[in-house]
Structure formats: C-alpha cells, structure tokens
Amino acid sequence: MARRPLGQDELLKISEHCAGKFLRSGETAPTVAELAEDSGLSERSFYRYFPTKEDSLRPLFDHGNRFYAQAIDEQPAGTDFLSALEAAFIVTLERGRDRVSVQIMDVVLKSPALRQIWLEASYQAFDLLRAPLARLLGSTPGSLETTVACGQAVVFMLSGLERMTIHGLDAGEAARAVAHATANLTEHHARRRPAGTAGKEPRP
Incomplete structure (x- = not known):
C-alpha cells in the first residue's frame, strides 16, 4: 500500500526542523543525511519532497x-x-x-x-x-x-x-x-x- 503524501502542515514542521539544523550547524552546512535524520525521514523520503537540501x-x-x-x-x-x-x-x-x-x-x-x-x-x-x-x-x-x-x-x-x-x-x-x-x-x-x-x- 502506498504511503500517504505529507500534507502542508507536516512539510512545514519538517522545514522547521531543517531550519533548526541549519542554525545549529553554523558555518558548516548540514548534509542531507543529517537533515533527514533530524526530521525523522529516510534520505529517500527526504529527496521525495526536497530536490536539494536547500529546498527543505x-x-x-x-x-x-x-x-x-x-x-x-x-x-x-x-x-x-x-x-x-x-x-x-x-x-x-x-x-x-x-x-x-x-x-x-x-x-x-x-x-x-x-x-x-x-x-x-x-x-x-x-x-x-x-x-x-x-x-x-x-x-x-x-x-x-x-x-x-x-x-x-x-x-x-x-x-x-x-x-x-x-x-x-x-x-x-x-x-x-x-x-x-x-x-x-x-x-x-x-x-x-x-x-x-x-x-x-x-x-x-
């Protein structure tokens, strides 16, 4: 059974998690793996919604x-x-x-x-x-x-x-x-x- 696509509010929460990770990383940009982990997603799922880490x-x-x-x-x-x-x-x-x-x-x-x-x-x-x-x-x-x-x-x-x-x-x-x-x-x-x-x- 296919997973339900994430809604607008769910994507916003993930985006907030990613923003927090960017802030905590300082001068060193976080990797996709780090952003996905912080957001509770697999890397595959992350790329499903965000073509690049910046798109998060x-x-x-x-x-x-x-x-x-x-x-x-x-x-x-x-x-x-x-x-x-x-x-x-x-x-x-x-x-x-x-x-x-x-x-x-x-x-x-x-x-x-x-x-x-x-x-x-x-x-x-x-x-x-x-x-x-x-x-x-x-x-x-x-x-x-x-x-x-x-x-x-x-x-x-x-x-x-x-x-x-x-x-x-x-x-x-x-x-x-x-x-x-x-x-x-x-x-x-x-x-x-x-x-x-x-x-x-x-x-x-």
Missing part, C-alpha cells in the same frame, strides 16, 4: 508568504498602501512560529543556494498577494497597478527582514524604517520627474 526550507518561506498575504487582506478598508504593508509585516514577523524565519535569514543571506530558494519563493508570492492588494487598491488582480504593488510588497518584506537580520531591529522598527524610506523615495522622485515623462530621453 521552502515550506517555511511559503508559510511566511501565505501569512503575509493574509495579514494584508485583513487590513481595514481605506487603509493606505504603505500603512497596510507596515502593519502586515509586523503581524507576520511577530508571530512565534515566524521567528524561526528571522533567525534563519542570517544563514540564508550568506548562502547563494539558500538565497535562490528564498528569492524564488518571494517571486511566487505574487500569486498570493494579487487578490488582497487588488482589494486594498480598488483595482483588479491582473492590472499593472496590482502587479507593481505586489513587487513593492515583496521588496518591503525582503528589506524589512534584512534590517532585522543585519541591523538587529525588531519587527516594528524594521517596518517603520522601510515604510519611511519608501515614502521618501517616492516623494523625492515625484518632485523631480514631471508626470508623463517616464521612459523619455532628457532634452539636451
């Missing part, structure tokens, strides 16, 4: 992205875009389970292979973010406005996690810093570029 962290990243999208969707109607991202970031990162994500980011940022998995998960989060951001903006999920908003929401999360990991900020401090920088950047360039000039060559 993907369920943890996906979980954080799902909760981020949910937190955005729960923002009250009329909330402005940056305030919604700030609040959703704080809610997502202050959850107990997602502290593992923050702790593991130091390892992720130092590993090109792990960064690739993290960035792939972040890009695919666009599909999760479209509906809640379209609702927030009063737009449609497939519009360019919503697509740009998805990109900004992902960058907000990446930038905030970087501030927490590298600079030691808490979730609220990181969210406020990123929101402030984003608002300043937008305001500064809005003053410098007249409407309708995007993509045009400057006159000599």
Whole structure:
C-alpha cells in the first residue's frame, strides 16, 4: 500500500526542523543525511519532497508568504498602501512560529543556494498577494497597478527582514524604517520627474 503524501502542515514542521539544523550547524552546512535524520525521514523520503537540501526550507518561506498575504487582506478598508504593508509585516514577523524565519535569514543571506530558494519563493508570492492588494487598491488582480504593488510588497518584506537580520531591529522598527524610506523615495522622485515623462530621453 502506498504511503500517504505529507500534507502542508507536516512539510512545514519538517522545514522547521531543517531550519533548526541549519542554525545549529553554523558555518558548516548540514548534509542531507543529517537533515533527514533530524526530521525523522529516510534520505529517500527526504529527496521525495526536497530536490536539494536547500529546498527543505521552502515550506517555511511559503508559510511566511501565505501569512503575509493574509495579514494584508485583513487590513481595514481605506487603509493606505504603505500603512497596510507596515502593519502586515509586523503581524507576520511577530508571530512565534515566524521567528524561526528571522533567525534563519542570517544563514540564508550568506548562502547563494539558500538565497535562490528564498528569492524564488518571494517571486511566487505574487500569486498570493494579487487578490488582497487588488482589494486594498480598488483595482483588479491582473492590472499593472496590482502587479507593481505586489513587487513593492515583496521588496518591503525582503528589506524589512534584512534590517532585522543585519541591523538587529525588531519587527516594528524594521517596518517603520522601510515604510519611511519608501515614502521618501517616492516623494523625492515625484518632485523631480514631471508626470508623463517616464521612459523619455532628457532634452539636451
């Protein structure tokens, strides 16, 4: 009789075990055998779900992205875009389970292979973010406005996690810093570029 495939919650627990192993291993990346043993799997079963050892962290990243999208969707109607991202970031990162994500980011940022998995998960989060951001903006999920908003929401999360990991900020401090920088950047360039000039060559 074939074994039942592992569900989303089971894969998340395995991913958390693997994240813990990566953290405990420090500068030396754990082997697949070590990750499988820590997770209670055989190496064969491990490879059934994770093509590489770095892929074992993907369920943890996906979980954080799902909760981020949910937190955005729960923002009250009329909330402005940056305030919604700030609040959703704080809610997502202050959850107990997602502290593992923050702790593991130091390892992720130092590993090109792990960064690739993290960035792939972040890009695919666009599909999760479209509906809640379209609702927030009063737009449609497939519009360019919503697509740009998805990109900004992902960058907000990446930038905030970087501030927490590298600079030691808490979730609220990181969210406020990123929101402030984003608002300043937008305001500064809005003053410098007249409407309708995007993509045009400057006159000599």
